[in-house]
Amino acid sequence: MSVASPSNPVVADAHIVAPRTIALAGNPNAGKTTLFNALTGMRQKVGNYPGVTVEKKEGRCRLGESEITILDLPGTYSLSPKSPDEEIARDVLLGLRADTAIPDAVVVVVDASNLERNLYLATQVLELGLPTIIALNMTDVAASNNKRVDAAQLSKELGAPVVEIIAVRGEGLEQLRDALAREIPRPQPPTIELPPQVEKARAHLAARLAEINVADANGIALRLLCGNAKYAGIQAYFGDAVARALTEAQAMSGVAAERLGASEAGARYAMLGAIVQRAVARPDEKSARTFSDRADAILTHKVWGLAIFALITLLVFQAIFSWASYPMDWIDLGVKAVGAFFARVLPDGPLADLLIHGVVAGVGAVLVFLPQIIVLFFFIGLLEDTGYMARAAFLMDRLMARVGLHGRAFIPLLSSFACAIPGIMATRTISNRRDRMTTILIAPLMTCSARLPVYTLMIATFIPNIYLGGILSLPATVMFSLYVMGVLAAMGAALVFKKTLFKGPPPPLMLELPPYKIPSPRNLFTTMWERASMFLKRAGTVILAISIVLWFLLSYPKIPINNAPDISPAAGMHRDPKGAKAGAEPIIEQPADEKEQSDADKIREDRLAAAQLDYSFGGRIGHVIEPLISPLGFNWKIGIGLIGAMSAREVFVATMGTVYSVGEADETSLSLKDALRNDKWPDGRPVWNTLVAVSLLVYFVFAMQCISTLAVVRRETGGWKWPIFMQVYMTALAWIASFAIYQIGSHFGWGLK
């Protein structure tokens, strides 16, 4: 590994000025993130650029005695931005962002095996005039492809130091650190030959920029003229004179303003072609079939490619669905144990109640998502780093494009079958904002695993176990239909959103298929760690807070002791809804023996819990919303269940257990099934029948009932606007679908038994 410097190979050690902030720029797939992780390790901070939903990644890097900040800019193919991420990269390098100081120096990561296209961005960065080092990455891959890059020659051509590195293996990092610790020279980039009129226009603008003492007027003029720069921003930053000069320059160029970028691209590739000829040994010779080519022959094969893809997705699905369930169970047990511990050591009372059922249960509600998030991001990291993710998008794009989505939406949507939270976090691989937002909005319509206990309870209790045509089990058919319904709704919603909210020409695919690579374990680990800690910090706190609020709503106010309801075992199951508050005289029977005693205690306890829930704010809300949900066939008890389900859908089952006084219940409890079947409306009609069960099932397919998902959407979209929209549209969809099913069903008398 060597460091090549343009004019003075060894920079004088006279004054060593280490810059404080270094920006890392580079193409997607150039190994920028790997280098960032290798330089900063775990010392990273992930935030957001204010006002946009673009991630801001910073890390600390030790350079001998001192420490510098490394800012990882979003990956971009050019400094003529076409998305908010790319705009950030351009604006930071031009110093246009008020929240981010212009970096002291830049490291451009360049993929040696794909030199020409990577130099497109690199030369654009060099023209801005900031002290810049070129980190020539993947020199091993280039060499194995029979392309030897002459670093010294390249350094001379580019007018900037070039450091050869292999980021995945950590090679050349010492040399890079050394180069960073020295004073980095200002670049002397090669001259781009623009069409004469465009050149004249650039000179005009550059003259005006020089007047206001912009150091690298020529390069910056080109960036403003050909780089999709927004007029308002230029006016604000450079002043009226420059903004006027830009308009004049555009007119002088003889090219339509929106075609200036293309004109630059043509000129730049002409320049790069010549540079690559000189800096790469035998650049034109066709390299032999590489390992990647041979792997691709199988992995994107018409038959094998699809079969392997199906296997891999099945594996990912299996991992998040069933392997992650073991650690999830352990977390569940652990949380219960901690709760039990507090119950033992703390005196009964509101504080113990808050700690056990509010805080501990809330922390549990957050932690329980971690295994799925970690497992999914392990696979996503693996698929991304090996280069397979791009192939997955290549294989699936046709299907996804039918509903206006990008091929990359496939994995996030698939993950959402286990849980929408890791799925939504995984949409980061989709660079186009409209595509990404659409994918986020439809992800919760995929049937997540939290819906399963509700489906199981309803189907086992109310769907007759018969065989359609003697072959198809009706319960299985219903279960399958619920999954299909979710998928169809998601696809329909995607189509609608792409035609309304996120209208616009479909973004081009333009997907790079990078060579297959061995992933670096360190990178995988860092990705998992980063996602997990971000979930805990950003979404976890919101989930915890809302869990505590929900617990409060379902626990308070407490029934006054002297107002206790009739909770004797003799009292009927079908209390008048108001009975709980009316406060009948309690009749305590004397049991005959101990077994009866404990049974009676148990029943009394369950009834008390039911009465307490009914008396709580949540219970009252259940009563209040009854008129809203009775057209769907739901009574107030189901209403309470729906409120409880907001903490997580499966909580519905446990809440129903409490409402129906059967104590701790899960989807297989016989007592809960019986209690449901026996519940009556005040006029004596049974509350539950097959139709109500179907209506409720459909409600669960469509409704947004998960505060954790909302918290993650807020985190990913940078505000409450989209989570609120998601809640509203999904609730509306659920209500309308259940209303239609219940009303039409009642009209024709279907499933009323």
Add this chain to the structure above:
Amino acid sequence: MLRPYDSMQTLDTLEAGDRAEILEIGGEADTVERLMEMGVVAGTQIQVLKFAPLGDPLEIEIRGYHLSLRRTEAAEISVRKI
């Protein structure tokens, strides 16, 4: 600026394995610009490597790397088979 060639056709009509030279890129300004930034510039030689199993998108080799485009995008790119 470019005269129509007898052998001019669009990229999506090529078959896997065909080599061609790019003549002209049409379509929306942003898409043209991004294609050109990715190296899809008039005069560049490319090879169609394959079509995805479901028939779309296609994969080309250009400037030593692999790029995937949808047929609709490829239909805007005029090429001359070589």
